[in-house]
Amino acid sequence: MESKKHQLKIHPEYFQAICEGEKTFEIRRNDRDYQVGxxxxxxxxxxxxxxxxxxxxxxIVSYITDYAQVEDYIVMAIIFD
Structure with missing residues (x-):
């Protein structure tokens, strides 16, 4: 399966935490059928x-789980390309 590209809004405090390597995940509603890769x-x-x-x-999405999430939400582990 070919990976998809997603354009997402992100608030400054979360964006900065990702840039600094402190935040290595995103929690999102799975309304786009996100996949690893x-x-x-x-x-x-x-x-x-x-x-x-x-x-x-x-x-890049490296791992996905819905463990202990609200219905239709997932946690995506992310890594820099």
């Missing part, structure tokens, strides 16, 4: 200004 393009979005900041990172 998919590319996530994380686009920093400032909710107070209601606009994108221009900062962007690409990560």
């Amino acid at each position: 998919d590319e996530l393009f994380l686009n920093e979005f400032d909710p107070e200004k209601q606009k994108y900041t221009g900062r962007r990172e690409k990560v």
Whole structure:
């Protein structure tokens, strides 16, 4: 199966934690049928200004689980490409 590319909004505090290597996962509603190997393009979005900041990172989904999550949500382990 070919990996998919996903454009995602992410708030600044979470984006920064990913950039610094502190946050190595994303919790999302599985409304896009995410799969291991998919590319996530994380686009920093400032909710107070209601606009994108221009900062962007690409990560790859390395593992997925729905253990102990709300219905339809998953945890995706992510790594830098």
